Each structure stands twice: as structure tokens, then as C-alpha cells.
Amino acid sequence: MIEQAKEKASFTPPSFDGEYPIVIEDLTNAFGPQVVHEHLSLKVKRGEILGVVGGSGTGKSVLMRSIIGLQTPTAGRIEVLGRDLTDPDNRDDESIRSRWGVLFQGGALFSTLTVAENVEVPLKQFYPEIAARLRHEISRYKVVLSGLPAEAASKYPSELSGGMKKRAGLARALALDPELLFLDEPTAGLDPVGAAAFDRLTRELADTLRLTVFLITHDLDTLHAICDRVAVLADKKVIAVGTIPELLATDHPWIQEYFNGPRGRAAEASYATSRDNPDNRRDAGAMDKTGPDRA
């Protein structure tokens, strides 16, 4: 078993070292007559947390599903970790699929499995040759890494609070030591304290594990607190990508309303207070200083 695992590990491709682990060009997605995306383009930088925002129904989840291969685009090109996933030969390539982790809205845990067993699902799927004992150990490590107490590993999802379910989903997303992490509204439904704690965890994990994070959110506090750049979906495409100050310098009405409305200003004020507290300072080195990319 261990020999097999070693052999497989030796075929594991080296980590992606290009500038953009996700490149989307001219993407179109349609459901019958309903066109959700049209000529959408976006590049995600290696090592950044990219917040993805847009009004309800603008296609944020459909975009994420297209990147991870759960939605076949009508047209366009999606390159992930240097591989063109719109090429039918690559679509089911497990060597790429094992290099990302996904936290779906609501956690999407299997209710009949314990937290540890949920985390083991991708390990069994992609590395069936790993011995059960090692698999249990890896899973317990990921549970603790995600900020859950060790005892949570043997609990069922129905025994967990909303915040714990999110962390359990995160533990499963981290099971395979991914390079890319996709989070779909991770703080939705959490109280403000729980949401802020989840944000801090996301940032810490992204920095420590050198993850690139694609984070769909409606949470203005999350955008201010942990996102390096923000991509805005509207009019069936990504209308702008940049830091929040860069986005604010644009004159798009939705962007102005979103970030400059009462909630946007409150989130900015709260972030400014927390940023000015020396205990909360973080390196903003990954920020894009070049101005927003307009699509």
C-alpha cells in the first residue's frame, strides 16, 4: 500500500507556479433561452483571495461550477492550473480535480457520515491506496486545522452548529492539500462574531498553505477584511476587478451603490477601525496597485 502511495505521489505534478491559476476567456453560459454569462473573462492571481460579488442571479455560483467542471459552458475557454478544462480530453482529469477543494453553500456534508468520514470521502475517491489508519489521521488533522475541536470528528452534521458545519465543510475541502480553494458564501447564516472568526481562519489558511481562493460572497465585511481583490459580476460579465479603493474609483452605478451605500460605508468604517488597531495589521502585499481591470 505505502509503495503504491509513494509511486502515485511521485507522479503528482509540481505546484502551479504561473501567475494565473485560473484564466477564463470569453465564457458563455446559457440555460435554454436564459443567457447567464456572455463573453465573460477573468484571471485569478496565484496566492490571492479573490472576492466575487454581484446581485442575486448574476451567475456567481454558475461561474464557480463552470470552473470546477460541474457546468459545461456553452462557449469559451477555462484554464485551471495551466490545463484547458474546456478541452473534452481534460474535463475529467483527476490529476487536476484533486488539486482544488470546494466549500459549497450550506457545507453539503453527507448527513449519514461523521465529520471525519466526510473528510475521508475525497481521500478515498482520489487516493484509495492510502491505508485506513493514515486516512483517519489525515482526516482528524484537517478537522483540527479547520478550527474544530478534535471531538467534533466523530459527530454527525446534525449535531453541529451552523458555524461548525462550515468548518467541517472546509476540512473536507482541505482534505487533499489543494492549491485552489473555492468558497461559496462561507459566512452566510453565521452571526457576526462567527463570520469574522471564519474570515480570519480563511485568511490564515490561505497565507499558511499558500492557497489561491475564489470566494463568492455578499458579505461586505469579508470583502474588506480578507480579500486582496474583488471581481464584480453584472450585465452577464465581470465588469471590473480590483481592490476596493480601485473599484470605488470607477463610476459603475452598481459598484457605487454596493460599496458606497449605507452598508458598504459601515463595513469600510469597521474595517478601518480594525486595521488601525496594531494587533490586526496584516501584510497587504498581494494587493493589486495597478488599478482595476475593466472588462
Ligand SMILES: Nc1ncnc2c1ncn2[C@@H]1O[C@H](COP(=O)(O)OP(=O)(O)OP(=O)(O)O)[C@@H](O)[C@H]1O
Ligand atoms: N442548473 C440550472 N438550470 C437552469 N437555470 C439555472 C441552473 N443553475 C443556475 N441557473 C440560473 O442561472 C442564474 C444564475 O444563478 P446563480 O446561482 O449562479 O446566481 P448567483 O449569482 O450565485 O445568485 P445568488 O447570489 O442568489 O446565490 C439564475 O437565474 C438561476 O436560476
